[in-house]
Amino acid sequence: MITIHNLHFSYKKKKIFNGLSLSFSPGHIYGLLGKNGTGKSTLLKNIMGSLFPSQGSINVLGYQPGKRQPAFLQDAFIVPEEFYLPDVAIEKFVSCNAPFYPRFSRPQFNTYLQEFDIPLENSLQQMSYGQKKKVLISFALACNTSILLMDEPSNGLDIMSKSQFRKVIAGAIDDNKCVIISTHQVKDLENLIDRITIIDEGNILFDQTIDDISSKLSFRISFDDEETKKAFYKEESLKGNVIVAPNTYAEESKIDLELLYKAVVTNGNNVNTVFKNQP
Known part of the structure; x- marks a missing residue:
């Protein structure tokens, strides 16, 4: 589903990846662990096609992410650590964005919002950072994309919300979906993921089920x-x-x-x- 071979990537003179090779299969929730600044977010952005490797190849669902083809973007979703949501009602956000994703499910979205205790009638700009993140996570899951990338998704969530998050993610996985969760808060992923990949300074230190x-x-x-x-x-x-x-x-x-x-x-x-x- 995702194959990375001999990936090289740098920010100007700072080398992040130097020949990284890694693969991710469907039906799993992967935990991408490592301290801040080790390349976790950079890897997710390369997979999503918003950053471009200087050397090597990335194949996601048979596509080259850097080409940003609509068919690829419709089947992949990233919940970034830093994000912006417009000053609109949740209903308006959904009506503007959901049509792009062919498998979006409105009943699922409403169910996830209920799990997170988010009133559907709220405006996004009236919400706290944590509430906005819950809306974005709910939308991401309801899109039913084959690839779901999440960068530090538990940041900004309180203790009860983290428990809700684990429950929602566990219920959303199926044999056709690949979920990669990047975090440095390793405790938040316990009892959720089924494979651990640890990155440090752009290198894979550990990768086991x-x-x-x-x-x-x-x-x-x-x-x-x-x-x-x-x-x-x-x-x-x-x-x-x-x-x-x-x-x-x-x-x-x-x-x-x-x-x-x-x-x-x-x-x-x-x-x-x-x-x-x-x-």
């Missing part, structure tokens, strides 16, 4: 000094040392994305070795 992570890594509290020393990552807590370690005994443990991210960023080579060596 949730199932593989669960089977090959253990997230637990340890009181054993020797075990702690051998862990990929450790963090002191009141209950003992919280560690990320090889899942030697095939135990089930709840994945902690924040700990995983820290383990990969600080000790990525050793973490990745587990996935290379085990079947």
